[in-house]
Amino acid sequence: MGGSVSNLSDEEIIHRVIGGDVDAFEHLLERYETRVFGIIGRRVPRTDLEEVAHDAFVRAYISLPTYERKGEFRSWLSKIAVRACYDYWRERYKRREQPMSSLSEEQLKRLDRRAADQSMRADAGRASSREARDLLEWAMEKLSAEDRAVLELVYLEERPVKEAAELLGWSSVNVKVRAYRSRKKLRAILDGLTAEKGGTS
Amino acid sequence: MKGRPQMLDELEKRLFSAYRAQEDPTPGPLWRESVMGDLRRLGPLAIEGNGAAAFGRLAWRFSEAAVFVALILLVYMLSNGFVDYQDLAMQYLANPIDFII
Numbered sequence: 380m381g382g383s384v385s386n387l388s389d390e391e392i393i394h395r396v397i398g399g400d401v402d403a404f405e406h407l408l409e410r411y412e413t414r415v416f417g418i419i420g421r422r423v424p425r426t427d428l429e430e431v432a433h434d435a436f437v438r439a440y441i442s443l444p445t446y447e448r449k450g451e452f453r454s455w456l457s458k459i460a461v462r463a464c465y466d467y468w469r470e471r472y473k474r475r476e477q478p479m480s481s482l483s484e485e486q487l488k489r490l491d492r493r494a495a496d497q498s499m500r501a502d503a504g505r506a507s508s509r510e511a512r513d514l515l516e517w518a519m520e521k522l523s524a525e526d527r528a529v530l531e532l533v534y535l536e537e538r539p540v541k542e543a544a545e546l547l548g549w550s551s552v553n554v555k556v557r558a559y560r561s562r563k564k565l566r567a568i569l570d571g572l573t574a575e576k577g578g579t580s
Numbered sequence: 581m582k583g584r585p586q587m588l589d590e591l592e593k594r595l596f597s598a599y600r601a602q603e604d605p606t607p608g609p610l611w612r613e614s615v616m617g618d619l620r621r622l623g624p625l626a627i628e629g630n631g632a633a634a635f636g637r638l639a640w641r642f643s644e645a646a647v648f649v650a651l652i653l654l655v656y657m658l659s660n661g662f663v664d665y666q667d668l669a670m671q672y673l674a675n676p677i678d679f680i681i
Binding site for chain 1: 584588591592594595596597598599600601602604605606607608611612614615616618619620622623624625
């Protein structure tokens with residue numbers, strides 16, 4: 380990659396890419412891959428991360444002529460990354476025949492055993508971060524793609540409603556309502572897990 | 581002893597913290613090359629981008645002409661009256677032999 384291009388602003392690089400210089404896009408890739416991996420890495424399983432990030436950058440490249448220079452390129456790209464994740468989950472939910480969770484059978488059994496134990500909630504504090512992540516992932520896979528997307532933005536990443544609305548392309552009211560409902564659903568899933576297992580054991 | 585909602589709050593808090601504590605992943609060494617390979621296969625945006633832009637400009641130019649023609653037709657119709665084609669069709673269907681415009 381030429382050093383002269385790497386000194387250019389995003390706008391100038393975009394101008395070059397739209398003008399037919401495909402290689403100039405590599406500078407945008409280099410600048411923003413960490414950011415995009417950060418967004419996507421929290422939302423999709425690690426096994427599919429590179430594929431979804433790849434898809435997001437291809438989408439960004441194709442949509443570049445529609446990029447309006449009103450906002451920052453970074454925000455525009457983040458929007459594409461969030462939507463790529465949302466589409467990933469929608470697609471994945473359609474193919475329900477695949478095991479949804481990345482948890483192994485053994486891990487699921489372990490979680491079930493933990494859930495059966497009434498002390499699970501208190502024990503969660505001692506559980507490793509990895510196990511907590513697995514449990515959260517397991518519970519979130521029971522939500523719809525929309526619920527999942529809004530929950531991640533508003534509660535897990537604590538982004539302002541306005542920003543979440545922009546990233547998802549929804550209205551702020553819709554984000555507020557959906558976020559509230561999806562959190563309620565998540566709590567019901569977590570609550571049901573222990574209550575059900577505790578009741579049957 | 582804590583109640584269920586409090587315990588659930590605590591669990592939720594721990595799960596959310598675990599989510600936030602994740603380390604940001606980094607792409608593998610060949611990843612960028614694979615993206616660029618795909619983009620090179622797609623080719624430059626120039627043709628597609630300029631084509632779309634040219635189409636947009638053309639559509640807007642025609643939109644002015646379309647509005648102009650629509651206004652002329654409106655003036656014409658207001659001054660000469662409307663022809664109700666549905667009525668004409670009904671008349672034709674009712675009596676095709678004696679139908680005269």
